[in-house]
Amino acid sequence: MLEFRFEKASETAVYLEYETSATRGKAIEAYFDAYDTALIRKEKGFRALRELSVKKGDVYLKSASNSRKTSASYYTPASLSEPLVKAAVDQALTKASAQGKALMDLKILDNACGSGHFLVEALGYLTDLALERLETDAELQQLVATESAKIAEQLAYLNLGYVPEDAQILKRALLKRCIFGVDLNPFAVELARLSLWMDSFIFGTPLSFIEHHVQHGNALMGASVQEFISYNATEVKQNDFFVENLSARFDELRTVMQELDAMRDTTAFEVEQSKLLWKTSIAPKLHLLSRALSFICTRRALLAEGDKAACEALDKTPDLLTQLFDEFKSKTAALKQVETYAQRFNFFHYEVAFPEAFAGAKKGFDIIVGNPPWDKTKFADTDFFPQYHSNYRSLKNSEKAAVQKRLLESPHIAAAYQSAQTNMEVVNNYCKAAFPLNKGAGDGNLFRFFVERNLALLNPGGNLAYVLPSALMFEEGSMGLRKHIFTRGQLRFFYSFENRDGIFPDVDSRYKFALMQVLNTPPDADGAAPVAPIDTAFYLLDAADLQRPETHVPYPLATVKALSPEQWALMELRDGDDLPIMQKCYSAFPPLSPEWLDFRSELHMTNDKDLFIEKDAPGLLPLYQGRMMWQYDHLFDKPQYWLDPAAFDERMRSKELHRMAQDLGVPKTEVAKHEAAVRYDREFVRLGFRDIARDTDERTLIFSLIPKNVGVNNKVINSIPKTYALDALGNVTTETVSPLRLLFALALFNSVTLDWLARFMIQITVNKTYLYRLPVPQPDDDTLRAHPDYAQLAKNALLLSLSASWDDFAELAPLFDILPADVPYTAKAKDLLRAENDKTVARLYGISDAEFTHLLRSFKGMATKRPEYLALLGAL
Secondary structure (H helix, E strand, O other), X not given: OOOEEEEEXXXXXXXXXXXXXXXXXXOXXXXXXXXXXXXXXXXXXXXXXXXXXXXXXXXXXXXXXXXXXXXXXXXXXXXXXHHHHHHHHHHHHHHHHHHOOOHHHXXXXXXXXXXXXXXXXXXXXXXXHHHXXXXXXXXXXXXXXXXXXXXXXHHHHOOOOOOOOHHHHHHHHHHHHHEEEEEOOXXXXXXXXXXXXXXXXXXXXXXXXXXXXXXXXXXXXXXXXXXXXXXXHHHHOOOOHHHHOHHHHHHHHHHHHHHHHHOOOOOHHHHHHHHHHHHHXXXXXXXXXXXXXXXXXXXXXXXXXXXXXXXHHHHOOOOHHHXXXXXXXXXOHXXXXXXXXXXXXXXXXXXHXXXXXXXXXXXXXXXXXXXXXXXXXXXXHHHHHHHOEOOHHHOOHHHHHHHHHHHHOOHHHHHHHHHHHHHHHHHHHHHHHHOHHHOOOOOOEHHXXXXXXXXXXXXXXXXXXXXXXXXXXXXXXXXXXXXXXXXXXXXXXXXXXXXXXXXXXXXXXXXXXXXXXXXXXXXXXXXXXOOOOEEEEEEEOOHHHHHOHHHOEEEOHHHHHHHOOOOOOOOOOOOOOHHHHHXXXXXXXXXXXXXXXXXXXXXXXXXXXXXXXXXXXXXXXXXXOHHHOEOOEOOOOOOOOEEOHHHHHHHHHHHHHHHHHHHHOOOHHHOHHHHHHOXXXXXXXXXXXXXXXXXXXXXXXXXXXXXXXXXXXXXXXXXXXXXXXXXXXXXXXXXXXXXXXXXXXXXXXXXXXXXXXXXXOOOXXXXXXXXXXXXXXXXXXXXXXXXXXHHHHHHHHHHHHHHHOHHHHHHHHHHHOOOHHHOOOOHHHHHHHHHHHHHHHHHHOOOOHHHHHHHHOOOHHHXXXXXXXXXXXXXO
16 A cells, blocks of 8 residues: 555546557556557557546546655565564663663654554564563553453443453553654555554454554654754844743643553543543644744755755744744744745654653653665656656666656646655755764665664663664765764664565565664663674575574674774674684785775766767767676676767866866866866776675676776776876876786786675675775785786786787787787686686685685575586685
């Protein structure tokens, strides 16, 4: 049901699922107006599989399954949710028992609750524990006795001989006291409420009033009471009566909410009392307090839109605070603006929505559990148009352009497109500003924002239990969060799974995700007692793997600091034998320095798509994409796009002048006179690597030489071939990276040893920050030539590159006096050179034969696809 939404038809149209001869047996779902529908029906082999006709103004249920990434949500199977919920509740109860806190006082939140799966799971497990305690807990006994009597009276009135179990009574009571949910999708909120009602329903009793515990809103866009008070103190500086009494207003709200939670809703009268209390005593207070905090969010949204002037104008509103807290005022321009933004972005303020969780000294939730959205907060055409044309992502650029043109001719689709684009940009800017631990993390990602949001919502000692991408503990963009977790909290466990067996059917089989628990207790909170090692497990395929002791690897915090002192990243250890080999490698050489070899991207597939030509022609240059490369092979696949050299150089010209200014340390205006000295990267042989290369693939680090006179898209990261400098006469010259260095680096990065080390940190995308963490020998050219192992590695790398194309790299052959007859062309001859390099690199790092054998066991993809190569390595 979450894949559907209600929509009002803006025009008479058809949502058509069909096949034609051109689709080759693949069904296409697309949105067409009457004119385009008629054209489609004329296509050869047309066959309608499903057809939905709607008239302008009709409300219909529309499938959004083709744009699932717009919600970025995936249903979590019970095999994952059950152990996660159990760990979270057990940890919270251990803390509660130590503090003398009752089980019924626990506060459990899922603020991306979807249909309520985690909340139902938590409620069920909490009920089981309450039942176990029933014989010894006087408070629970009194609750059950009181509610049983009321239910019995009600059932007798209905002439029903049914006697509910104690567990059912406990579950209804715990639902209103302990369970809290939020979701941005209003459909999901209704389903979550329904799921909880069905799970806690007792035959003969009314449904509990839980609208105040499962609410609609944007879990990431909200404000706190303290933020409002701080704004008043620093910006407005008004000693306003309303602000002075703001805390008292919230205390009053908490008192009333606790009274509401105390109502059991066992009888129809009690349910009506709950609704009346909500309507008369709570909703009016919520409105004013929510409006005050929404004002803070409106300011942030205006700044996220880049409209600083509008924000300043809002700040200067006369009697602003009086307006915000005057229940009779709602028509002023400022209040209308706040209301408009609150509705547009669905601001959600936890202290207003769930004040009972922020009562007392320890404010916040005991448990936050769930599976947050996993997607980036960056608008992409490929996330918008598939809801109107199902195979949009697989189309060529020219075909995508045609689909876009057709769809955007409909005004309502064009408006929706513009709105989605604008809103996504605002949300991204808003969240990047609101969550400082995500600062400088590249594109925003929802799961990272949720982690930061929820760590701040935990009470001291509370715990966050999440299903999320494993990248949190490995990628550069999560570094700030990791450091916060390791220095301000305690990572209790981190279990990383591969999706090869389709635990999440809608997620790529090569994707990795994890179960994680973070305790909101600083590492040194227990005095001198050392923090227990993190319980880790990696490369899991099924939750049942966690039952095998050998899959668990204790990971001390000291090891995190030793192996990743800057990034605070975990390494994906397969077993305890990995650690000493890793430590040996990291002590052999320093991390790669960008001073020795640096990388950058060239053309972007979206931003520079206007340059890409789909048919080859004389004089055009090929555009290199990641799929065209394999180790030592730059011709692994054919090009899909080509470039006009003049247009390509013109696009790169301003970038080169900017680089020249940076290299020379002068303003860009001063390098215009040196424009004749510009040298484009395509004039040099470069080293490149594929950025999409998972650690579960046959190989993860995939490097090859890039020949001259080609363009490179952003899926291939290429070495920086030159820098600009001034000679003695003041002329601009270039200083180049030697081909010898590139060849040596090519041999190192394509080695099994470096690949093995890289796999401990790389998930899906390879970028240069991972390379900078790898220990690498970095000799100068003289040392390279003099060191027999170094020189042989570089020579072998050149021979293997020449085997892909002599013509493209013939100019490098004189480095080692190589002739065409020296180049290996059979698979076995090339594998012999690769194997020789692999064994040499292992020896450089001090890896023994037994350790190398252990290392090779982790390359399961290679064992399946290249058993002959592993046999060759074993024989050397």
